[in-house]
Amino acid sequence: ALQQVASARQLVVAAQTEIDRAQVDLNTANRELKRTAELVEAGVESRSIFDAAKDRVETAQVALRNAQARLKSQQLSINEANARVNEARARAKQQEVAVKDARRGVDTANYSADASSKRSEQQAAVLSGQRSQRDKTLQVAPINGVIADIPSKVGTFAVAGLSTTPLLTIADMSTVNVEVKVDETEIDKVEVGQPVKVKVDAFGEKEIVGKVTQKTPLAVGKSQTSGGLSVNINVQEAKEFRVVIELVEMAEDVRDGLRPGMSATAVITTKTQENVIAVPLQAVIEKKPEAAASPAIQGDAPPTSDKPKNIKGVYVLDGSKTKFVEVETGITGESDIQIIAGLSEGQEVVTGPSRVLNTLKEGTVVKRQIKKEGAETASK
Known part of the structure; x- marks a missing residue:
């Protein structure tokens, strides 16, 4: 209410200032009208100039009356605001009495609260002790x-x-990891970060994408059971190295179904080659080198340790007959093997069970067989 009174007083001052300004404007307009009338009588100014001056006088009079009306309105507002101030003061006195009564009530409530707080502290101490006993069992x-x-x-x-x-x-x-064992003859090809395709026995042929995250530096014997690395290794026993694979891409149902200890197999991609000659793995066989044409001189036979190594090669079709071709192999895939030397693109190779190829003779007549998928193979 006091703010309203102060605001109304400011408006009264502004209205009075507006009246003073309107009065000045009216006086100025009257002087101009009087001077214009004299000039019209003297024939210096036209009648239209006189009419314009007269209009300005009337406009100034209207502005003065409006300002006087606003001043009167603001004075009424001051009176109303003063009345509200008086009413507010009366209510304030009543509220002071109510506050005193409330304070007495607060004092009484505080006394009761102190008593309740002490009882609550005692109960909290008992509860804390009970929780402490319970937590020892959890x-x-x-x-x-x-x-x-x-x-x-x-x-x-x-x-x-x-x-x-x-x-x-x-x-x-x-984070799901798979631990596999890699033979000592292959471990040098495995590096951290290489991509892996994992198949978990429980999910059949579903492939899970992974990557190599760890390669243990200590070998274990193939007869050792999993769980812990042993330093007591038989030097004559074949060795393996443990490789840890992190599964990075898998379906949600596979992730939910995985359990620790499940059996899995992994195919680690150690190297990739593009635009190379490759043949099925089963096409490559190893043969003993042919015996020399003439017998070796007695005493000149090579020692047992210098026996010639087996020859690696494939059978190719020479017309309708087989011909054994020695080859040099490269990297091995899941079903194919790279041929570095020995074959040309487009040559037809003979495939089949290893027991058949190992007994196949050079010059054997074979015929092609068409598989259901459309691939060709040869048979006797």
């Missing part, structure tokens, strides 16, 4: 995951810090 998992093993049995005593048997084994499934 174990909270430090990570999200799947329970992989429960080695503890019902009825077994579990004392914190003393028991050597874990309560639960939790598998973190946010």
Whole structure:
């Protein structure tokens, strides 16, 4: 209300200023009208100039009357605001009395609250002790995951810090790894970051994309069971190296169905080549080198350790007969093998079971067989 009074007073001052300005404008217009009338009588100015001056006088008179009306309105507003101020003061006195009564009520409530607070503190102390006893019987998992093993049995005593048997084994499934064994003859080709295709036995032929994340530096014997690296390795035993593969792309249903300990196989892509000559893996065989044309001189025979190595090659079609061609192989894929030397593009090779190819003789007449898929093969 006081702000309204102050605002109304400012408006009154503004209205009075407007009246003063309108009065000045009216006086100025009257002087111009009088001077214009004298000039019209003297014939210096036209009648239209006189009429314009007269209109300005009338306009100034209207502006003055409007300003006087606004001043009167603002004075009425001041009176109304003063009345509201008086009413507010009366209400304030009533509120002061109510505040005193309320304060007495607050003091009484505070006394009751103090008593209740003390009782609450006592109850909280009892509750805290009970929760402490309960928490000693609870174990909270430090990570999200799947329970992989429960080695503890019902009825077994579990004392914190003393028991050597874990309560639960939790598998973190946010990152799924596959551990495979790679033969020592192949491990030098495996590097961290290489892409992998993984098949989990439980999901049949579904392929999961992964990558190599770890290659253990210590070999293990093929007869060793999984779980922990042993340093007691038989030097005569064939060795393998453990390789860890992280699964990076898989369907949601596959991720939900994976469980720790499932069996899986992996194909690691160690190298890729494009625009090369390749043949099916089953087409490549190894043969013993042919015997020399004349017998070796006694005493000049090479020692056992210098025996010639087997020859690697394929049978190609020479017309309708087979011809054994020695080849040099490169990288091996899932079903094909690269031929670096020995074959030309377009040559037809003989494929079939290894037991048949190993007994096949050069110059054998064979015929082509058409598979259902449309691929060609040759047979005797």
